[in-house]
Amino acid sequence: MTGMAEIVPPNGQPMVQVEGVGLTRADGQGREAVILSEVTFSAAKGRITAIVGPSGGGKSSLIRLINRLDDPTTGCILLGGEDIAGMDPLLLRRRVAMVLQRPFMFPGTLLHNLQRPLAYRREAMPDAGSVEVRRTLELARLAPDLLERDARSLSIGQQQRASLARAVITSPPVLLLDEPTSALDRPTGDQLAAALQDICRHQGMAVILVTHDLRLAGKIADDLIYLEAGRIREAGPAAHVLAEPASAELIRFLAEPEKGGKHG
Amino acid sequence: MDNRGLVNLELSNLLLAFALILFAMALSRFQRLGQARKIGWAALRMVVQLLAIGYLLHLVFSVKTPLLVTSILVVMAGFSLQVAGSQAKRKMPGFYRVMGSSILAGCGGVTFFFCALVVGYSPWYEPRYLIPLFGMILGNSMQGASLAAERLEAEIGERREEIETALCLGATPRQAVETALRNAFSAALIPTLNTMAAMGIVSLPGMMTGQILSGTEPAVAVRYQIAIMCAVSGGVAATAFLLLMQGYRRYFTPAQQLRR
Numbered sequence: 001m002t003g004m005a006e007i008v009p010p011n012g013q014p015m016v017q018v019e020g021v022g023l024t025r026a027d028g029q030g031r032e033a034v035i036l037s038e039v040t041f042s043a044a045k046g047r048i049t050a051i052v053g054p055s056g057g058g059k060s061s062l063i064r065l066i067n068r069l070d071d072p073t074t075g076c077i078l079l080g081g082e083d084i085a086g087m088d089p090l091l092l093r094r095r096v097a098m099v100l101q102r103p104f105m106f107p108g109t110l111l112h113n114l115q116r117p118l119a120y121r122r123e124a125m126p127d128a129g130s131v132e133v134r135r136t137l138e139l140a141r142l143a144p145d146l147l148e149r150d151a152r153s154l155s156i157g158q159q160q161r162a163s164l165a166r167a168v169i170t171s172p173p174v175l176l177l178d179e180p181t182s183a184l185d186r187p188t189g190d191q192l193a194a195a196l197q198d199i200c201r202h203q204g205m206a207v208i209l210v211t212h213d214l215r216l217a218g219k220i221a222d223d224l225i226y227l228e229a230g231r232i233r234e235a236g237p238a239a240h241v242l243a244e245p246a247s248a249e250l251i252r253f254l255a256e257p258e259k260g261g262k263h264g
Numbered sequence: 265m266d267n268r269g270l271v272n273l274e275l276s277n278l279l280l281a282f283a284l285i286l287f288a289m290a291l292s293r294f295q296r297l298g299q300a301r302k303i304g305w306a307a308l309r310m311v312v313q314l315l316a317i318g319y320l321l322h323l324v325f326s327v328k329t330p331l332l333v334t335s336i337l338v339v340m341a342g343f344s345l346q347v348a349g350s351q352a353k354r355k356m357p358g359f360y361r362v363m364g365s366s367i368l369a370g371c372g373g374v375t376f377f378f379c380a381l382v383v384g385y386s387p388w389y390e391p392r393y394l395i396p397l398f399g400m401i402l403g404n405s406m407q408g409a410s411l412a413a414e415r416l417e418a419e420i421g422e423r424r425e426e427i428e429t430a431l432c433l434g435a436t437p438r439q440a441v442e443t444a445l446r447n448a449f450s451a452a453l454i455p456t457l458n459t460m461a462a463m464g465i466v467s468l469p470g471m472m473t474g475q476i477l478s479g480t481e482p483a484v485a486v487r488y489q490i491a492i493m494c495a496v497s498g499g500v501a502a503t504a505f506l507l508l509m510q511g512y513r514r515y516f517t518p519a520q521q522l523r524r
Binding site: 089093 | 426428431432434520
């Protein structure tokens with residue numbers, strides 16, 4: 001393990017709290033485009049929170065705020081009860097890992113890629129036989145004989161799982177994922193989903209997952225947030241929200257055939 | 265000077281040399297190659313420009329106050345900064361400030377070390393040495409730093425995914441741009457390394473040739489050339505390094521976010 005101090009939110013508060021967050025951005029023609037407005041939700045330890053909605057609705061912009069790849073225009077985000085705006089961004093990102101939409105593999109073997117987060121922290125790098133590497137590979141459903149392979153020669157599905165493994169090898173308390181299954185076919189996507197569920201349960205992580213894939217959300221999410229045009233239209237336990245959608249927006253979204261129809 | 269076998273070129277010798285230009289003009293005229301007028305103009309311009317710079321150098325070399333010599337160096341640096349700025353297609357954020365301070369510290373430092381300790385003439389501001397030496401170091405360093413700046417801009421533009429992936433895994437900005445920095449530094453050094461590799465085989469360097477023609481022993485001229493190439497390499501490396509170390513920070517916000 002990496003000696004990362006565990007974050008214990010005071011008074012049983014959720015791990016991540018997003019409070020009244022708004023985001024506006026210059027649209028290049030001198031006007032301000034509203035990306036997000038008044039977004040409030042929280043994500044708890046050991047639970048998977050899915051942010052679902054049509055593309056262009058602000059989902060990706062939203063999770064980029066949680067590890068401060070960008071900053072919100074209004075509102076604040078708390079990690080373990082502490083405002084992230086006051087934290088050292090480096091320490092924040094070492095606690096809140098993120099897997100971007102397109103898996104980027106650094107040159108070198110899969111093992112090199114897995115060692116990178118530890119190299120960044122100037123910590124001892126685990127070798128191929130170490131408990132950390134074995135355990136992470138197992139959780140991500142990657143075969144150990146892939147370790148010495150050139151990471152860029154892996155299939156896209158393996159690369160997705162490799163970037164998941166790379167993000168969790170340091171056991172961060174929070175994990176953010178942007179469309180982790182967008183490039184995957186259904187069986188490969190299911191493998192990734194199972195891996196994600198294992199990791200979340202085993203390590204007690206708070207997982208926040210952005211997806212437009214309702215099937216995936218229905219399968220693994222504990223909590224679900226429906227985001228459209230920058231606003232939360234509906235939120236609650238995933239099973240409940242998907243079974244009995246209340247907002248007109250979500251009902252319309254669920255009815256669109258290209259979303260895979262009903263959740264799985 | 266002519267006691268060491270140096271042949272001074274008199275005006276009559278020069279006129280004879282010009283006969284070669286007339287020959288070239290005549291050749292293109294009678295063979296209907298149509299370049300006669302261009303050759304004439306080019307030759308005339310060259311004469312006027314060189315006479316002007318000859319007088320200017322004569323004037324500059326007679327300057328004996330350190331402040332004045334130093335200000336000439338600053339003007340030279342300013343001109344080269346302006347040239348670099350006008351040639352850069354896409355400039356990094358804060359281009360002039362980053363470039364200017366790197367040139368000042370990098371070239372200035374290396375020139376001082378070279379002039380004061382390696383060549384060791386006195387006084388240190390003797391313009392006959394200081395100005396041409398600084399000029400050579402400056403010209404090469406500016407070229408190197410420009411290449412580094414241009415490459416860094418391109419690399420960071422192309423590697424946004426890689427850089428943000430690294431940030432997401434807990435990298436510092438410096439760690440996240442490591443590959444971009446390495447490629448940019450290498451781009452800065454390549455012309456100098458190529459020149460060094462070809463030196464003496466493919467090309468005889470201009471400075472050495474000039475010294476030999478004006479009567480210096482080849483062995484001495486070679487030593488000078490070696491020393492100068494060391495100074496140029498040092499200047500290029502120092503200036504490009506300073507530029508990159510200041511430059512990459514400009515692509516990040518204080519919260520270590522990659523700027524859009």
